[in-house]
Amino acid sequence: MTALRLGIAGLGTVGGGLIKLLQPDQPLGQGEFEIVGVSAQNRARRRDVDISRYPWFDDPCDLAMQPNVDVFVELIGGSDGTAKKAVELALRRGAHVVTANKALLAVHGADLAKLSESHGGKLLFEAAVAGGVPIVKALKESLRGARPRAIAGILNGTCNYLLTEMEATGRAFNDVLADAQRLGYAEADPTMDVGGFDAAHKITLLAAIAFSALPDYEHVKIEGVDLVTLDDIRLAGKLGYRIKLIAKAERVDDAVSLHVSPALVTLDHPLASVGGALNAVMVDADPVGRLTFIGKGAGAGPTAAAVAADLVDLLEGRGGPAFARPVSALAAAARAAPSEFGRFYLRLRVQDRPGVIAAVSDRLGREGVSIESFLQTPGHDGPSVPIVLTTQPVARSALDAAAKAIETLDAVVEPPRFFPIEEADDRARLWS
Ligand SMILES: NC(=O)c1ccc[n+]([C@@H]2O[C@H](COP(=O)([O-])OP(=O)(O)OC[C@H]3O[C@@H](n4cnc5c(N)ncnc54)[C@H](OP(=O)(O)O)[C@@H]3O)[C@@H](O)[C@H]2O)c1
Structure with a gap:
């Protein structure tokens, strides 16, 4: 099997971890991969790994353009700037790209996937989500x-x-x-x-x-x-x-x-x-x-191992479209999406005086929000108290409106906050 030739841009936590995994004493260092160039911002920086034997490129874009780079491994980060430019250059010349850069893919993923499809290189990103979790x-x-x-x-x-x-x-x-x-x-x-x-x-x-x-x-x-x-x-x-x-x-x-x-x-x-x-x-x-x-x-090890999994896929001829289907098939x-419907937790901080709870209940009721439980713990310091409510299932939009009305009450000392409640079995969750 011919070695897959890698250009690795970014030699920080993940890039350094990857170079370690590609050393001869590691399972992936048995000749299947060859590092034909590396790039980072500062050549003189002290690193955990010895990079002196790899060709150095000041500019990751130059590395991405090298004809002997089969796979451009982007481990720089950031949704725009150098990482994006270099990935586009690599994909445009038909090279494969492996990246851990979720910011880049979340913002420009569709365009990059299109580039990969039209020029024939794969775009893989196992490491971009949850590091070592496959x-x-x-x-x-x-x-x-x-x-x-x-x-x-x-x-x-x-x-x-x-x-x-x-x-x-x-x-x-x-x-x-x-x-x-x-x-x-x-x-x-x-x-x-x-x-x-x-x-x-x-x-x-x-x-x-x-x-x-x-x-x-x-x-x-x-x-x-x-x-x-x-x-x-x-x-x-x-x-x-x-x-x-x-x-x-x-x-x-x-x-x-x-x-x-x-x-x-x-x-x-x-x-x-x-x-x-x-x-x-x-x-x-x-x-x-x-x-x-x-x-x-x-972390270096788990994330680099996920990058390595993509490299093995490329070595063995696997790796389909970036998002599992061609971009033209993505909806x-x-x-x-409609407003979420479910139970919510609502936290208020109010002045400790009579009538406040009634006023809050009234504003909730006007928006059709029913209270399921109510909690105010005794003993607090200062003039205000936290109170929390959980609601019956309700549309988030109704709770939004109620929270805005509650915020205008004199006795409410900070904007109400509400968070969804995730049920252990949310098959019962409804949508409006
Ligand atoms: N760290 C993790 O555990 C983890 C987990 C999952 C995904 N990721 C993703 O993996 C990517 C890399 O993360 P990281 O933690 O390894 O970052 P990092 O430790 O900050 O390393 C970034 C590397 O990119 C280089 N770099 C920055 N700007 C550059 C530029 N303009 N040109 C050339 N090189 C440049 C830096 O060079 P110098 O070394 O010379 O400064 C450094 O080697 C990011 O997209 C991140 O979101 C990281």
Whole structure:
């Protein structure tokens, strides 16, 4: 078998991990792959791996254009800029591209997949979603005969770590985040993670594959873990739930609904026990039923192993269209999805005085929102108190309207927040 010749752009966490996996003492270092060029930003940077024996390219675009590069491996990151330019150049000349870059694919995936189809190179991205968890291939190959109904995932390890720590230690979001940054578990600029954007990139890709739909990042409704307070975690716990950042894609009639938001999960939910920095993806498909994949969603080894799996596919002549079907067979995605219908958790902070609860109930009632349970814990410091409600199944749009009306009440001291409740068995969930 002739060796597959690789040009590796990006030599950071994942790129460095990949080079380690391709060394002669590793299963993938037995001559099937040859590194014919590497590129990064700073040639002089000290790295864990010795790159001195590989041809160096200052510009990843030059590397992408080398005629001896069979596979351009993009491990730079970012939805635009150099990574995008270099991937386009490689695809335009018919080279294969393997990437871990979910931001790039979520935003430009359809165009890049079209380029790959028209020029003959494959575009593979197992590592882009949930790192070492082989969910992309599972959806593209193993579940090809099934009809996915919903995918729900914990797709951002940083957020899951933060929520797990808050619950375990009783420390506030900002404290836990500052520690995570010191320990290197969270980026110096954590916006992509804590704002829910990274999870949104990933669910966009999974939904495209599972529902044969064009990747549609624009239409993901995104709320991050920065909205979750210690009160939420404590009070949700008293009600029998745990809070997770859930990225969810559901087929609703002919449309796809895409959400990322903190959600309350019942303790018997398959995602409830996924703690720390782990990732998990639950797929509900007919006629297979529910499957849950759990594992390391990041880190040099697991992510590089996922990149390597794509390289092996290319070596052995596998790897179909980027999103399992040709772009021309992918439908428009999220646009027409109706408003979500289900139970919700609503948190308010109000002045502790008579009549407030009646006023809140009135505003909910006017929008047709029925209260299922109500919780106000005795003993609090300061002039305001947190109260939480869970609702009977209701359309998200009705709760939105009620929350806006509640916010205008004098006694309400901060905007109400509401999060969906994920049922252990959500087959009963309805749509309006
Ligand atoms: N880290 C993970 O666990 C993980 C998991 C799943 C997916 N991913 C994805 O994998 C990709 C790489 O992530 P990473 O964590 O390995 O990032 P990283 O450690 O920050 O490494 C990025 C690499 O890209 C190089 N680079 C940046 N800008 C460049 C430019 N303009 N031209 C050439 N090289 C440039 C950097 O060069 P220097 O080294 O010279 O600075 C560095 O080697 C991203 O798309 C990320 O989302 C990462």
